[in-house]
């Protein structure tokens with residue numbers, strides 16, 4: 001599989017490293033409006049550089065395009081790539097609106113190409129273990145969950161590029177950072193029914209929110225609280241999800257949600273629990289998430305199956321973010337069953 005990348009900024013590095021690490025995957029081209037951004041890749045990997053996406057999309061050598069541009073440009077670029085019949089690895093968030101998201105999904109279906117959304121945290125060893133625990137039913141009926149992202153993104157981070165922190169191209173802590181955790185929450189807890197939230201822009205000079213708090217009621221009846229911020233002094237403090245079930249309590253956490261911080265399940269011996277914790281601690285990151293997402297997409301192309309994280313998964317996470325935004329804006333609960341406004 002030959003890869004092209006559009007958008008050669010911060011996250012493109014992870015895509016390049018992932019492609020390089022996969023047998024049978026090769027980076028053949030990069031594209032960026034800003035020529036300087038392409039130079040390191042052209043020099044190091046001898047790949048082609050395109051200033052215009054339309055030119056890169058004419059390159060018949062390319063099978064898959066990784067889209068790593070600012071979030072507000074995901075939709076028009078993904079539609080163009082789909083129409084050129086190249087498979088897509090699309091960075092999160094899938095897009096900024098539901099309408100844009102539907103257009104992306106429609107374009108990929110119409111052109112019969114695969115679309116994988118980069119929510120790589122699903123592949124973290126601790127997350128996979130928690131997913132297995134939930135699948136086994138060991139926690140019994142789920143009562144509620146907590147989802148926390150208390151991180152630091154300082155003003156310099158937002159000042160790096162004009163798109164950061166804007167509502168049109170980036171969004172705030174929910175759309176940019178905590179969307180990964182909302183994706184996990186949905187994966188663990190099922191469909192959301194109702195959302196109530198408040199948000200603020202407290203410490204950063206940006207248009208979107210730097211703090212958000214909210215409550216979700218799921219279709220199962222279970223509840224979850226969400227707390228997300230990029231205002232924490234002086235560095236990332238906590239990323240965690242805790243699930244409270246009738247027969248067990250599990251918290252995955254740390255500065256990044258990489259470890260079992262608490263694990264207490266009826267019928268699990270102390271020895272078994274310690275082994276599980278140690279197993280995760282031995283290799284907390286596992287195989288890098290971007291590598292897993294790209295390898296999974298290649299498999300889905302070869303086997304004509306769905307990638308593990310689909311466009312619909314990306315849409316579900318985005319819908320939840322938008323429900324939080326709408327609730328905060330209107331100061332009222334949002335019933336997600338009735339469908340979110342655009």
Ligand SMILES: NC(=O)c1ccc[n+]([C@@H]2O[C@H](COP(=O)([O-])OP(=O)(O)OC[C@H]3O[C@@H](n4cnc5c(N)ncnc54)[C@H](O)[C@@H]3O)[C@@H](O)[C@H]2O)c1
Nearest residue numbers: 007008009010011032033034037068069070071091092161
């Ligand atoms: N999955 C993750 O963990 C993760 C982490 C960071 C960022 N991201 C996502 O990746 C995307 C990019 O973020 P970043 O931090 O790399 O941004 P960045 O600003 O560092 O890089 C964006 C690049 O896109 C280029 N670009 C802009 N418009 C373009 C166009 N029309 N055509 C071609 N190139 C264009 C810019 O010149 C820049 O080089 C965002 O959607 C962000 O949310 C995901």
